[in-house]
Amino acid sequence: MATKLFKLGERIYEHKWKALLGGLIVLIMTAAAALGVGAAFTGDIEIPGTKSELAMEVMNEKFPSDxxxxxxxxxxxxxxxxxxxxxxxxxxxxxxxxxxxxxxxxxxxxxxxxxxxxxxxxxxxxxxxxxxxxxxxxxxxxxxxxxxxxxxxxxxxxxxxxxxxxNIGSVIPEIGGLSEIVGIVVAYLILALTFGSLLAAGLPIITAVIGLGIGIMLILLSTHVMEVSAISMTLAVMLGLAVGIDYALFIISRHRQSLLEGKSVKQALAIANATAGSSVVFAGLTVIIALLGLAVVRIPFLTTMGIAAAITVAAAIIVAITIVPALLAIAGERIRPKAKLVAKQEKASKKSLVERWGSTIVKYPLPIAIMTIMLLLFCSIPALNMETGLPDNGMKSEELTERRAYDLLAEGYGAGINGPLVIVAVAEKGNDSSQQITEALERLNELPNIATIHPPYFNEDSSAAIINLLPETGPNDRKTKQLVEEIRLKADDLSAQYGVELMVTGSTAVNIDISSKLTEALPQFAILIVSLAIILLAIVFRSIWIPIKAVLGYLLTLTTTLGFIVFVVQEGHLASWFGIAEPGPILSFLPVLTAGILFGLAMDYEVFLVSRMREEYARTKDARKAVLAGIKNSGGVVVAAGLIMVVVFASFIFVEDGMIKSMGLALAFGIFVDAFIVRMTLVPAIMTMMKRSAWYFPKWLERITPSVDIEGEAIIHEMEKQNSSNHSV
Structure with missing residues (x-):
């Protein structure tokens, strides 16, 4: 792959304007097509096959509606x-x-x-x-x-x-608000500080917007092919923008490093595309696999969310290895680090902050590792009490009319008016079906937490009835969930006694079933991506222990993130800081979604950081030097990339929509923990303590494992040989 990307970089240098024009043409064509046919988003979040969905099907069959x-x-x-x-x-x-x-x-x-x-x-x-x-x-x-x-x-x-x-109004989410603009501006400032160049800082923003634009237009077109929930667009924008900036950052950083070493623009561009470009492709494919892996849980709306986000990530990858090199070629020598700045940096005796941090970790690995693990475990504790659900108007700000209407209804009719349950009763064939249904329904009064059971509404032949039941508690209250379970348990006895099948449905029951199904899916999905991580990292790093260490770090990131979200969103601590109007359950699909996205991004940082350690270890066989070299060469880029990710995701915290707010908060905090606490602190500490054993790989496994050169080492060695032979001649 590195060889192909190297040649691609050379060709793009020779045809830079054509490459840039081609990217813009693709953007314009997809925009014209998407805007021409419009979007067909669905606002539905449902899971076929749940008890409430099956009850809904029976109700529609017995009570045909217009x-x-x-x-x-x-x-x-x-x-x-x-x-x-x-x-x-x-x-x-x-x-x-x-x-x-x-x-x-x-x-x-x-x-x-x-x-x-x-x-x-x-x-x-x-x-x-x-x-x-x-x-x-x-x-x-x-x-x-x-x-x-x-x-x-x-x-x-x-x-x-x-x-x-x-329920009126467009389901298409608003994109491009003030918060997103602020996020982009802050990302630009971070890039300007990282590169020391306003021009270089602007390139990742430009290419990320191009990639995101193409991705969004493709998603709009996909809504005519498959059912895509409206919230999918927001996730795709979050992820596409963040990885688009980060992937361009990695390639531009490597390009400038080669320019600093005295290489020509063409050589530097080709090397950057072969080395950092290979890492970008590998890391991006890891994110895509994690997103597409959401299909394993067999929940349609979650699958389409993963597909939509994967489209923007794929667009970001393609733009990173094509449009980014084209812009670098056009910028030419203007991207090369200034000679005065380089001389000043070489003359400076002090190490950078990142290097000093690496030296501290290598000097005190055990206490740093212990304190880090204890901190992460402590922050994970609230996750043990996690409750999931779907947000309702009761969790919105009191400044909104929907929230005030919710409160008025609760005041006038009780909290259950906002979360009614629909009971579908179907009697066996017989002469007294209406009587059977009535007697069976009377037995429901024996259950606790019921405010009102309305009289049954029968169909034409009285073989089925619909009953509205109002709980005493609201839709997201734990007692309401318990009531649904108790009705279903009692329905088994009533079926045997009265010959009447009772089923619970309605929006409240549907949301309860969705939350339950998604909670059950989390361990299954976690096992899948953990297994995937071990296999992929073992292939890349030729090590047994590095993949295991990476996975354990990822699991700590995930549990810490969920613990923080429970602490803020569910328990209400620091809620006012993030504009959370009312504490409530965690968005039902947030844990699974967070698990998938954090996995892909965590593996990004693992690859970019540890690959440099591996390169140094392969050269010196000194494990301590390898850790220091990895932090020195890649640490600054990982810090900048992590900050950009945090800023982009955090910009979505301050929107009105509760679902978007919780997603932005979870991803921003998760990236902060993974980039700065796990990858830049725990990983170097553990690898320092493991010494050479970190790179242990059995010979029999070495023979059967395919070789993947994501850092383009073969290309670099080949160029060094050519340079040596040219000098000798």
């Missing part, structure tokens, strides 16, 4: 002024005037008044109207939302509290 089921709907919640009630004639007239104003929206199918749906609560202070739209939820336009906002203002002017919640 095509409007997936259309937009909104609940407009009213609360009377203090000391008043909603059935007062004056207040009733105000409410009806608000609803009359809403009728001006031609996209509305129907408006069901609080006085028609009998939704006044016991004190008659709170009620809600239901707005049903003609269009699918995602197609209801901003004009409809504006009309609702105006109607709400009319109600508030009349002294009523009015809030609304619903």
């Amino acid at each position: 095509e409007s089921t997936g259309n937009g709907s909104v609940q407009l919640v009213f609360k009377a002024p203090a000391g008043a009630v909603l059935d007062d004639e004056t207040i009733k007239a105000e409410v009806e005037q608000v609803l009359e104003y809403l009728s001006s929206d031609h996209d509305l199918e129907s408006i069901i008044s609080p006085y028609d749906n009998y939704s006044l609560n016991a004190t008659k202070e709170i009620a809600y109207a239901t707005l049903n739209y003609k269009l699918p939820a995602a197609e209801v336009g901003e004009q409809s939302t504006a009309i609702i906002e105006e109607a709400v203002q009319l109600a508030r002017q009349a002294g009523l509290q009015a809030e609304y919640t619903g």
Whole structure:
């Protein structure tokens, strides 16, 4: 691979403008195609085959619905002024005037008044109207939302509290906000400090944006081929931008190092593409494999999330080994480190901060390793109490109308109104099916934590019924999850006694089943990627112990990250620092997603750091010098790459969406732990203590293991031979 990338680098140097133009043409063509056909994202997060999904299928079969089921709907919640009630004639007239104003929206199918749906609560202070739209939820336009906002203002002017919640609006996430721009600006400053050149600092940003643009357009096109959840786009942007900058950083750093050694621009470019480019391809493929490995858990929306993110990573790899060299060739000598700066650095007697850190680790490896492991284990403790779920309006900021509507509904009808359960009852064939269902349902009253069981709604032949059950607790409360389990356990007894099959579904039950399924999938996925890491690293580093050490470090990174997320998001500590409005369960797919992404990125840093150690050890057979050389030559780049990753992911912490916020927080903290605590601290300490045994590899295994030269050593040795022969002649 190194040889091919070397030749590719030479050809790109000779045809630099064509290579750059080709990349821009690809970007323009994909953009034209994607914008021409539009996007078809789905907002659904579901797992086929769960008990709640099977119950939903039975319900749809027994109660065929019309095509409007997936259309937009909104609940407009009213609360009377203090000391008043909603059935007062004056207040009733105000409410009806608000609803009359809403009728001006031609996209509305129907408006069901609080006085028609009998939704006044016991004190008659709170009620809600239901707005049903003609269009699918995602197609209801901003004009409809504006009309609702105006109607709400009319109600508030009349002294009523009015809030609304619903499913209308585009599911496509907003990209390119202020937080992302700030992240890019900070990344540029880090690159400028790393390179000491504003021009060199700008190149990774430019190429990352090109790669990300191509990746995003390909994802938009893929939505017409497979179902892609809207949240997939955000993950793809996060990852594509971060790795795009980092991969360009690695290649440009190696290019400048070769220029510093006196090589020509063409030689330096080809060497950078062969060496750092090989590492980028290997590391990027590792990330892609980890993302595609999400398919193993057999959860469709998680699989498509992995595919979408893998597309942007693949685009980042291709851009890194094609467009980055083209821009380096165009920049030419302007990228070469300035002679004065080089002379100053050579004259300086003090070591860099990274080198001093490496010397400290090598001098005191045992205490540093012990303290690091104890710190990581301590931070992992909260993960033992992790609870997962899907965020609801109750976890949003009180500044949002959705949250205030959630609170009003809970105040008026109890917390369970926001998390109703739907019971589907199907009786065996017989003359008394309705009676059987009624008697079976009465037995549910024996269970705890039930606020209300509404009367059953039967189908035409009375062989099946739908029952709405309101728990006493909210949708993400542990007691609600226990109630779902207890209903399912009791359903087995009722089936035998009454001949009635009871199934639980509804959005709350679906979310509970999704969380349970994803929690079960985490160990399975972890075993897969741990096995993959051991095999890949054993091939690369020709060592038994380095892969095991790398995997143990990765597992510490993962548990520490999950512990931190539980500490902040679930338990609420430091929540205000990160703009978390309300503590709540961890996003159900976050642990599996974090495990996959951190694995790929952790292996990136492991490869870039340890490969330089291996190169030095192969030359000197001195394990201590190898550790110091690895930190000296690659440590600064790993630090810069880690900082950029942290900044890019952290920029997503300050968006409004709770799912995006928790993903950004988990990935930013995880990269910080892995890059700075595990790779730059624990790994050198452990390798120093292991000495030469770190590089042990049985001869029989050496013979059957394929050789992979990710650092392009063969290319460098060949060039050195050619230079020696030229000098001798």
